[in-house]
Amino acid sequence: MPEGEAMMTAEEAVSMVVGVFPITERELMTRRTAKAAAARKVVYHILRDAGWPPERIGWYMGGRERTTILHALGMRPGHRRRRNEPD
Numbered sequence: 001m002p003e004g005e006a007m008m009t010a011e012e013a014v015s016m017v018v019g020v021f022p023i024t025e026r027e028l029m030t031r032r033t034a035k036a037a038a039a040r041k042v043v044y045h046i047l048r049d050a051g052w053p054p055e056r057i058g059w060y061m062g063g064r065e066r067t068t069i070l071h072a073l074g075m076r077p078g079h080r081r082r083r084n085e086p087d
Contacts, residue, residue, distance in 0.1 A: 008050035010060045013043050029062050041072045048073060 018025050021039040028039050040061060047057045054073070058064040 007052075008046065010043075010047060010052075010057075013046040013050070016046065017042050037072075044069055044072050 014025055014028060017023075017039050018028060021028075021035070021042070023031075023035055023039050027033075027036050028043070030036075043061065044057055047060075048054070054066040054069040058066050058069045061069075
């Protein structure tokens with residue numbers, strides 16, 4: 001991230017996703033449906049790309065465990081990506 005540029009807030013990420021997916025913010029944060037899970041996964045990716053660590057994403061998204069976030073992002077806990085491995 002370039003110096004002086006602000007990190008995206010979780011509220012901005014959630015607003016973006018709620019504007020695209022047919023889901024309310026409340027459903028996004030609380031529902032256990034495939035639609036809500038898919039929308040949450042997009043929020044996780046947006047926040048990870050904005051520099052948020054998995055622990056912080058999980059805390060914001062309703063107290064979810066770090067490993068839940070890593071699983072949704074397709075990463076294994078303790079797994080380091082190789083240089084040529086895609087995101």
